Amino acid sequence: MEPTRSNRPSSLGDSLARLQRSAGITGTAPAKCLAHGDYIANKLRDDVLSGCPECARQRLAEQEAIDRTEQQRLAVAAKLERQLGQALIPLRFKTKTFANYRAETEAQRLALTICRGYAADFPEHAGAGRCLLLLGHVGNGKTHLAAAIAAEVVEQHRRNVLYTTVARVCQQVKASYGKEAEQSEREALEIFRTPDLLILDEVGASYGTDFERMVMFEVVNARYEDVKPTIVISNLAAPALSGALGDRTVDRLREGGGLAAVFDWASARREVDRG
Ligand SMILES: [Zn+2]
Numbered sequence: 001m002e003p004t005r006s007n008r009p010s011s012l013g014d015s016l017a018r019l020q021r022s023a024g025i026t027g028t029a030p031a032k033c034l035a036h037g038d039y040i041a042n043k044l045r046d047d048v049l050s051g052c053p054e055c056a057r058q059r060l061a062e063q064e065a066i067d068r069t070e071q072q073r074l075a076v077a078a079k080l081e082r083q084l085g086q087a088l089i090p091l092r093f094k095t096k097t098f099a100n101y102r103a104e105t106e107a108q109r110l111a112l113t114i115c116r117g118y119a120a121d122f123p124e125h126a127g128a129g130r131c132l133l134l135l136g137h138v139g140n141g142k143t144h145l146a147a148a149i150a151a152e153v154v155e156q157h158r159r160n161v162l163y164t165t166v167a168r169v170c171q172q173v174k175a176s177y178g179k180e181a182e183q184s185e186r187e188a189l190e191i192f193r194t195p196d197l198l199i200l201d202e203v204g205a206s207y208g209t210d211f212e213r214m215v216m217f218e219v220v221n222a223r224y225e226d227v228k229p230t231i232v233i234s235n236l237a238a239p240a241l242s243g244a245l246g247d248r249t250v251d252r253l254r255e256g257g258g259l260a261a262v263f264d265w266a267s268a269r270r271e272v273d274r275g
Pocket of ligand 1: 033035053055056
């Protein structure tokens with residue numbers, strides 16, 4: 001008995017034809033691309049021909065390149081985010097920028113201009129190992145502007161920054177003295193020597209023991225020898241700073257045309273957004 005059409009085993013050609021028909025392809029036809037020349041096009045419904053496969057391949061490659069660039073951009077952004085995180089800037093200063101620093105008086109505008117300039121010209125200052133002192137009353141936004149400098153140095157100049165306090169540096173060094181210390185004094189000091197920019201906050205907040213002065217000199221001098229700048233933040237005025245840090249250290253900070261911004265207006269601590 002002759003097999004009926006429906007149960008006859010179909011050839012590969014039949015399957016392909018069925019597949020093409022279900023995809024709307026009714027046949028093939030020679031076609032020409034202005035860029036790539038002759039190709040065999042698929043004939044679609046209403047005699048529309050499929051596009052040049054080489055053009056399609058190129059479009060795909062271009063899209064993949066765009067996707068890769070976007071992925072790289074995201075990776076760079078994530079790295080910056082990590083670096084800024086590693087700068088250990090206190091959380092409440094993470095959102096402090098030059099734009100949201102309130103400069104209403106002449107003195108405040110001058111402080112802002114000095115800090116903004118320091119950030120903008122950081123590569124030049126770094127090359128000269130030029131330090132910056134931010135001195136003056138509590139609550140006048142010294143740490144705010146230092147955080148803004150840190151963000152710009154990381155984001156615009158791609159350098160790394162470490163923010164720390166005198167107390168933390170001293171702790172780190174002290175911790176290296178014990179018998180079970182995880183690192184040597186040299187290694188502890190290395191942490192503060194390595195960053196492209198070190199921001200040293202709360203200088204003179206305590207009485208300034210000989211130990212503190214010794215540690216501060218070690219840190220500032222090591223950076224001086226490496227021609228790396230340090231930003232010092234202190235509530236003290238310049239003369240008292242020498243007492244807290246020691247003359248040798250202050251001399252090092254002034255080498256190479258060290259800059260200073262003075263925040264000596266009446267405290268604005270009542271404004272919670274200042275640091
Ligand atoms: Zn083409």
